[in-house]
Amino acid sequence: GENVEQHPSTLSVQEGDSAVIKCTYSDSASNYFPWYKQELGKRPQLIIDIRSNVGEKKDQRIAVTLNKTAKHFSLHITETQPEDSAVYFCAASIENNDMRFGAGTRLTVKP
């Protein structure tokens, strides 16, 4: 099955700086790549996703890039704020199949 690796496991940045989280996947048939945010003690929630027919997608301060050749995708958060502090999960899925998640990145934004 699909295997998703995520780096780094922890990331600490100053408020206002950018944060980048990277993921790689193993199955070249994967075509859907969502990112979820989990605040402390809460359930994961979808923040952005990208499909294999595009290379980049942006939503305000959040952007995701996809490199199908290298089988990796990244989450970029600009102008970080304390409320961005959370655990972020990447995931990958093959058409109409189950979804596999990365191990998560704990992002801390220091005021």
Added chain:
Amino acid sequence: NAGVTQTPKFQVLKTGQSMTLQCAQDMNHEYMSWYRQDPGMGLRLIHYSVGAGITDQGEVPNGYNVSRSTTEDFPLRLLSAAPSQTSVYFCASSYGPQSIYGYTFGSGTRLTVV
């Protein structure tokens, strides 16, 4: 509209006991799945279902059973609890595994096996 409801929120089991974690959704989602969350290991898929009467195994299915008799309910059964099953369990539902709306997760069940 309650979304995805998981019960119980907390549970302590003794090794060898069995129990069922309940999951119900009221969004008419066809796709439902169970994940376990362990520190440093992210969310690992246990079982999933693409519709009533259809279930399939994920990456860590051993020790767990599921059934999907209705669209709304997707219970997870632990057959004989082991300390390795100590974890936080999340149920999730969606219109499909690649729905633009993403997964709706339940609030989780924290299970401790002693």
